[in-house]
Amino acid sequence: MNFLSHYYFERHNPDHNIVIGVVLPDFVKNAHKDWNLNPQKEAHLFLDNPHHQSLLCGWERHLEVDKLFHSSDFFITRTATLKQLLLPSLQSGPVKPFFLAHIGLELMLDHLLTIEGRININRFYEQLQQANTPELQSFLNLAGIKDLDHFLRFLNNFISSRYLLSYQKIENITYALNRICMRLWENPFQEEQLEQLTEILLLFRGQLQKDYLSIFKEIESKL
Known part of the structure; x- marks a missing residue:
């Protein structure tokens, strides 16, 4: 799941x-794709600090939600549906249909939560700013982050940009998907493909909107 879907819980x-x-x-992966922290495997390092314990609790909740989501029938069936919709427009180019369907589904869930007002994005950013403290920095140091200054620049830019507010517009979901694919492939889409992608996402939204909350209710019942 993506940022806003995790925040929903x-x-x-x-x-x-x-x-x-x-x-x-x-955030860690977005700051640097090669960073791979596993503080949950060194939980004893964080026992003496209640702020660290809360941060670790959130980290572990993220892992659990992703595990439940990716093993759900909802994820399997909806990615298959989106993949079939995408296939005709991906006959040329390097982008893998399942990869695009996977991240496309996750971003569309964020989009739907946003347009239906299920979450307060400004409150999310306020809480991120409140958590941007020396305790967060010491947690990351204990977790083994390679370059704290680099991460903090990413975090501060993420908070100040309020980028997730743009998820209210479907064309910005296309833009976000393109940016993600650009991390893996040079020139992932032609302009015509991007236009087709927006049309496909609109069609998929109509199908998904009917019951997308079911996956949130399912996961919530298992947490």
């Missing part, structure tokens, strides 16, 4: 350290 949680913790694994 903590949308009423007043503990800002847990809130940032549930998106921290993705």
Whole structure:
């Protein structure tokens, strides 16, 4: 799941350290694709600090939600549906249909939560800012982050940009998918393919919107 979908499960949680913790694994990967932290395997390092314990709790919640999501029938069936919709437009180019369907589904869930007002994005950013503290830095140092300054630049830019507010527009989901694919492939899409992608996402949204909340309810019942 993506940022806002992870936040959905903590949308009423007043503990800002847990809130940032549930998106921290993705923040680390977005800051540097080669970073691979596993603080959950060294839990004893964080026992003496309640802020660290909350951050670790959020981190572990992220891993559990992703595990439940990726093993669900919802994920399997909806990625298969989106893949079939995408195939005609991906006959040329390097992008793998299943990869695009996977991340496309996740971004569309964020999009639907946004346009239906299921979450308060500004509150999410407020809690991220509240959690941007020396305790977060010491947690990351203990977790073995390679370059803390680089990560903090990423985090501060993420918070200040309020980029997730743009997810209200479907064309910005296309833009986000293109940017993600550009990390893996040079020139992943032709302009015509991007236009087709927006049309496909609109069609998929109509199908997905009917029951997308079912996956959130399913996961919530298992946490």
